[in-house]
Amino acid sequence: MYIIGGLIKTMAGEDIADGYLRTEDGKITEIGRRDEMAFHPAPHERVIEVREGLIMPGIIEAHCHMGITEEKKGMEGDDCNETVNPLTPYLRAVDAVNTMDAAFDDAVRAGITSAMIGPGSANVVGGQFAFLKTRGRRVDDLIVRAPAAMKVAFGENPKVNYSGQGKSPSTRMAIAAMLREELFRAQAYGRNKKKALAAGEDFEEDFALECWLPVLEREIPLKAHVHRVDDIFTAVRIAKEFHLKMTLDHCSEGHLIAEELAAEGFPAIVGPDLASRSKIEVQNMAFKTVGILNRAGVMTAVTTDHPVSLIQALPLCAGLAVKSGLDLEEGYRSITIHPAVICGVADRVGSLEVGKDADIAIFTGNPMEVFTETLYTIIDGQVVYEAGND
Incomplete structure (x- = not known):
C-alpha cells in the first residue's frame, strides 16, 4: 500500500x-x-x-482497562479486580480481555492502534498487563508483548477494598510491607531456581512466583498506581531497594515533586485528568502535571485510564495538556513514541x-x-x- x-x-x-x-x-x-x-x-x-x-x-494508550472493564455490562463484564486476595501476580490480562467490547471500535475510530491493558488497582499486586493492538477478534492475535508489566498499587484503593474486609492491608504501611515481602520471596525463589539449574538438579516451579522473574530480571517494569506524593516516593523507594524498572502511573501530584522525580529517572503515565476528583488522593489532579514533569526531564505519556475517561478522548487529553503548558511536539510524543518507549515496544510502534x-x-x-x-x-x-x- x-x-x-x-x-x-x-x-x-x-x-x-x-x-x-x-x-x-x-x-x-x-x-x-x-x-x-x-x-x-x-x-x-x-x-x-x-x-x-x-x-x-498510530496513537498509543499506555494504561487502560479496555475489554476487561467492559462498557454496559455491569458485574458480568467487569473482570478488572480479583478483590478477595491482595496479592495476585499470576493473573494475566490476556485471559480477561474481551475484544468485542465497544471500546475497541471507539479506539480504532480515534486513530488509536495499540494499548497497554491490564488489571485494576484494588490489590497490592494486581497481575500482568499486556500490550495489544486494537483490532481483531482473537486476543492472541493482538499481542505485541505479554506480559508487558506487573501491576502494583499504593494508596487508597487497596486500603478501601481490604479494610472493609477486616484484613490487611488497611494502612499504607501494610501495602508497602506486603509488596516487599512478596518481592523478597520472589528473589529467594529466583536464586534457588538458578542454583538448582546450574547444579543440574530438578526444580519444581511455583506458579505464583515464576511470574515475578521477568520483573526481577528487569525485562518488564512494575506498573505502579500512585497518585499522592507520599505514595509516589514509597513506590520509588521499593523499586530502588529491589533494583527494578518501574512506571509511575497516574502520578497526579507529580508536578509537586517534578525535579525529584526527574533525578530518579522513572517515566510517568499521567491521567486520567479528564475525570472528576472523586477521591482524596486525586485532589491535586490537573492537566498541567504532564507539562511540568516533561519540562523537568521526566518522560511522560498521557492516559485516559479507560473507562475512567473514555478511550477515544486520549488525543484530546493530550491537547488539554498542551493547553495547560505541555509543548506541542511533546503533546504528539505523549501519545506516540513516549508510550512506546515506556511500554517497551518502541522497536515495533510509536x-x-x-x-x-x-x-x-x-x-x-x-x-x-x-x-x-x-x-x-x-x-x-x-x-x-x-x-x-x-
Missing part, C-alpha cells in the same frame, strides 16, 4: 511535508518525500492520496520508520484539536477504519 501526500509526522526526527509511505506485509518499507518516490505499485496495490491531511504513527509495524493514523489535522476527524486508521498495514465507510 502507498500513502501519498500530506504532512508526515514520523516522531523519529524531522517532519516530512508532501511525503509518502509504502507498506508491505504489515511493515513500513519506504518513507520519504513525494518528489523522491519511485512509484511502482504492484497489481491491485492500494494507493491512498492524503493531500492536506496529517499522517502520524514512530514511522522503515521496518516498524505499519500502524498509521491519518487525520484532517492535529488530532489534539476537537474538530479534527480521523480519515484512516491502519494496523499492521491493513485499513481498519475509513471515514465514510461506517
Whole structure:
C-alpha cells in the first residue's frame, strides 16, 4: 500500500511535508518525500492520496482497562479486580480481555492502534498487563508483548477494598510491607531456581512466583498506581531497594515533586485528568502535571485510564495538556513514541520508520484539536477504519 501526500509526522526526527509511505506485509518499507518516490505499485496495490491531511504513527494508550472493564455490562463484564486476595501476580490480562467490547471500535475510530491493558488497582499486586493492538477478534492475535508489566498499587484503593474486609492491608504501611515481602520471596525463589539449574538438579516451579522473574530480571517494569506524593516516593523507594524498572502511573501530584522525580529517572503515565476528583488522593489532579514533569526531564505519556475517561478522548487529553503548558511536539510524543518507549515496544510502534509495524493514523489535522476527524486508521498495514465507510 502507498500513502501519498500530506504532512508526515514520523516522531523519529524531522517532519516530512508532501511525503509518502509504502507498506508491505504489515511493515513500513519506504518513507520519504513525494518528489523522491519511485512509484511502482504492484497489481491491485492500494494507493491512498492524503493531500492536506496529517499522517502520524498510530496513537498509543499506555494504561487502560479496555475489554476487561467492559462498557454496559455491569458485574458480568467487569473482570478488572480479583478483590478477595491482595496479592495476585499470576493473573494475566490476556485471559480477561474481551475484544468485542465497544471500546475497541471507539479506539480504532480515534486513530488509536495499540494499548497497554491490564488489571485494576484494588490489590497490592494486581497481575500482568499486556500490550495489544486494537483490532481483531482473537486476543492472541493482538499481542505485541505479554506480559508487558506487573501491576502494583499504593494508596487508597487497596486500603478501601481490604479494610472493609477486616484484613490487611488497611494502612499504607501494610501495602508497602506486603509488596516487599512478596518481592523478597520472589528473589529467594529466583536464586534457588538458578542454583538448582546450574547444579543440574530438578526444580519444581511455583506458579505464583515464576511470574515475578521477568520483573526481577528487569525485562518488564512494575506498573505502579500512585497518585499522592507520599505514595509516589514509597513506590520509588521499593523499586530502588529491589533494583527494578518501574512506571509511575497516574502520578497526579507529580508536578509537586517534578525535579525529584526527574533525578530518579522513572517515566510517568499521567491521567486520567479528564475525570472528576472523586477521591482524596486525586485532589491535586490537573492537566498541567504532564507539562511540568516533561519540562523537568521526566518522560511522560498521557492516559485516559479507560473507562475512567473514555478511550477515544486520549488525543484530546493530550491537547488539554498542551493547553495547560505541555509543548506541542511533546503533546504528539505523549501519545506516540513516549508510550512506546515506556511500554517497551518502541522497536515495533510509536514512530514511522522503515521496518516498524505499519500502524498509521491519518487525520484532517492535529488530532489534539476537537474538530479534527480521523480519515484512516491502519494496523499492521491493513485499513481498519475509513471515514465514510461506517
